[in-house]
Amino acid sequence: MAELTGDTTAPRAQAGAEGAQAAPPPAMGRRVIWLALAVAVASAVYMVYGAKGSWGFILPFRGQKLAAMLLVASCLSVATILFQTITGNRILTPSLLGFDALYVMILALLVHLFGATGYIALPTGLLFALNTAMMSLLGLGLFVVLRRGARGEMMRLVLTGIIFGVFLRSATEFVQRLIDPAEFSVVTSVSYARFNTVDPVLLPLTAAVTLPVLWLAWRMRHRLDVLGLGDTVALSLGEPPRRGQSIVLVLICVLVAAATALVGPMAAFFGLIVSALAHTVTPTERHAILLPSAALTGCVVLVGGQTVLERVLALTTPIAVVIEALGGALFLALLLKRKRA
Amino acid sequence: MIRVSNVSHSIGAAPILHDISVEIPKGGITALIGPNGAGKSTLLSLIARLSSLKTGKIEVDGLQIGQVSDRELARHLAIMAQSTHVSARLRVEELVGFGRYPWHRGRPGPEDHAIVESAIARFGLGAMRHRFLDEISGGQRQRAFVAMAFAQDTDYLLLDEPLNNLDIAGARSLMRLLRQMADEDGKTIVIVLHDINYAARFADRIIALHEGRVAAMGAPHEIVTQDLLTNVFGTDAEISHQDGRPVVLV
Numbered sequence: 001m002a003e004l005t006g007d008t009t010a011p012r013a014q015a016g017a018e019g020a021q022a023a024p025p026p027a028m029g030r031r032v033i034w035l036a037l038a039v040a041v042a043s044a045v046y047m048v049y050g051a052k053g054s055w056g057f058i059l060p061f062r063g064q065k066l067a068a069m070l071l072v073a074s075c076l077s078v079a080t081i082l083f084q085t086i087t088g089n090r091i092l093t094p095s096l097l098g099f100d101a102l103y104v105m106i107l108a109l110l111v112h113l114f115g116a117t118g119y120i121a122l123p124t125g126l127l128f129a130l131n132t133a134m135m136s137l138l139g140l141g142l143f144v145v146l147r148r149g150a151r152g153e154m155m156r157l158v159l160t161g162i163i164f165g166v167f168l169r170s171a172t173e174f175v176q177r178l179i180d181p182a183e184f185s186v187v188t189s190v191s192y193a194r195f196n197t198v199d200p201v202l203l204p205l206t207a208a209v210t211l212p213v214l215w216l217a218w219r220m221r222h223r224l225d226v227l228g229l230g231d232t233v234a235l236s237l238g239e240p241p242r243r244g245q246s247i248v249l250v251l252i253c254v255l256v257a258a259a260t261a262l263v264g265p266m267a268a269f270f271g272l273i274v275s276a277l278a279h280t281v282t283p284t285e286r287h288a289i290l291l292p293s294a295a296l297t298g299c300v301v302l303v304g305g306q307t308v309l310e311r312v313l314a315l316t317t318p319i320a321v322v323i324e325a326l327g328g329a330l331f332l333a334l335l336l337k338r339k340r341a
Numbered sequence: 342m343i344r345v346s347n348v349s350h351s352i353g354a355a356p357i358l359h360d361i362s363v364e365i366p367k368g369g370i371t372a373l374i375g376p377n378g379a380g381k382s383t384l385l386s387l388i389a390r391l392s393s394l395k396t397g398k399i400e401v402d403g404l405q406i407g408q409v410s411d412r413e414l415a416r417h418l419a420i421m422a423q424s425t426h427v428s429a430r431l432r433v434e435e436l437v438g439f440g441r442y443p444w445h446r447g448r449p450g451p452e453d454h455a456i457v458e459s460a461i462a463r464f465g466l467g468a469m470r471h472r473f474l475d476e477i478s479g480g481q482r483q484r485a486f487v488a489m490a491f492a493q494d495t496d497y498l499l500l501d502e503p504l505n506n507l508d509i510a511g512a513r514s515l516m517r518l519l520r521q522m523a524d525e526d527g528k529t530i531v532i533v534l535h536d537i538n539y540a541a542r543f544a545d546r547i548i549a550l551h552e553g554r555v556a557a558m559g560a561p562h563e564i565v566t567q568d569l570l571t572n573v574f575g576t577d578a579e580i581s582h583q584d585g586r587p588v589v590l591v
Contacts, residue, residue: 088428222447228429229439232422235391237493238415238443285429 269327
């Protein structure tokens with residue numbers, strides 16, 4: 001042993017950084033509780049701030065919007081963490097899989113076929129069913145790509161998703177050129193997530209689908225920790241990476257598809273902002289902390305942002321638009337920071 | 342014992358291994374050597390089930406690869422890959438702690454904590470246990486991975502060219518750690534090495550592969566000969582001897 005310790009190779013990476021001993025990890029559990037409190041406060045403010053008129057109307061109306069926001073934020077945040085874990089990359093979001101692009105394309109096609117008034121007249125249940133069916137097909141396609149690929153299959157999946165998304169967006173653009181300019185404004189206004197028009201039947205339905213999936217993700221928290229270590233280490237520890245990645249991909253697809261079908265495409269950068277914030281508030285790789293931390297952070301961002309936007313600034317801009325703009329800046333910052341590190 | 346029977350393997354249309362049958366006895370360090378493309382890493386990855394076995398049969402300690410569950414095998418066999426890059430931002434003690442995962446599946450008990458503590462102490466990681474893996478040197482990182490494999494408490498440890506990217510101090514320190522694990526803990530270690538001199542210096546047995554076949558097998562002094570260098574490695578470097586062990590003069 002003496003021989004061993006005398007022979008340590010000199011540390012090169014951290015010359016001048018910290019002392020001989022870095023600080024032990026901070027207690028994370030308490031921070032998750034603070035996040036939960038923040039969600040409670042944001043929700044309460046959202047419910048009561050600036051309320052005029054009968055509470056009998058306001059509470060159920062706002063309550064439903066709030067529930068939709070909490071559900072969508074949790075789904076997308078958890079899906080982002082899952083996606084980042086199986087790809088081993090913290091600047092990716094599951095919106096790369098093309099679900100948003102598919103939603104907008106279906107929307108543009110419908111408006112083209114039936115006109116704006118025809119589209120608005122379509123029953124929301126039917127739209128929801130159509131969107132869910134198409135997104136399940138897309139999910140199935142992604143799954144086949146993942147299972148067929150040999151090694152490096154996760155990157156192949158991501159690239160396939162990106163290229164497919166580009167294809168869908170160009171196809172959408174083509175359809176949009178065929179649409180009457182007046183009706184085109186309908187497409188733009190509904191191609192961002194809206195919480196005002198959440199269907200009272202679809203909300204519980206979406207919850208019934210996604211809550212069990214969120215629970216499954218929670219059940220997998222320890223396996224996720226191991227999968228995040230990379231393929232070889234995961235296999236060495238008895239977690240075959242491809243099986244785990246396939247299961248997680250299914251969970252991601254259900255979460256993203258359900259959330260998108262319910263409210264429309266959330267900003268691509270939403271997940272990125274949330275995961276970056278969650279990693280800052282609770283700097284850990286343990287999914288037992290990270291999953292709840294991300295879900296709660298997502299709720300704070302969405303509910304807090306919507307409160308500020310809707311109540312304080314009295315703007316009608318969809319929050320997704322704001323997040324998209326801020327998220328772009330954050331994405332660049334993350335990229336530049338990574339390069340320096 | 343690791344028993345490889347009639348294993349052939351090809352990647353795409355290119356045949357890599359031709360009907361290999363070899364037995365690696367329990368205990369000690371066995372080094373797989375051979376020129377580039379000889380199939381040594383492929384053979385190791387088949388034993389490690391990193392590549393799926395198409396023809397032939399491999400048994401580790403009587404457990405047949407492909408038949409036994411991954412969970413069960415993880416208690417018998419640990420793997421260290423060529424590049425131990427972990428994208429997750431982990432502290433040294435967290436990494437070592439993961440070694441216990443096959444035993445507790447996410448719920449470590451007091452015994453697991455005790456084993457992790459002893460691994461950290463044994464591999465001299467106490468001073469850097471709270472450091473992140475990307476803040477320590479390559480040699481220290483490899484040491485942390487060996488400590489993790491040690492905490493996994495398997496009888497068998499497979500390593501694929503672990504000395505890549507290490508300087509001479511790091512490489513010697515790692516090989517000495519492995520030697521110690523073989524001698525004091527009775528581990529069976531199979532290691533793919535690029536440098537014949539490291540194999541000759543630290544291994545108990547050498548298996549030389551050439552064009553997908555076993556060219557020679559035995560103790561270093563029997564294996565590392567002028568013939569081997571000429572026929573297997575295709576070079577005419579000379580061999581000297583130091584304390585009975587062969588040294589290739591490069």
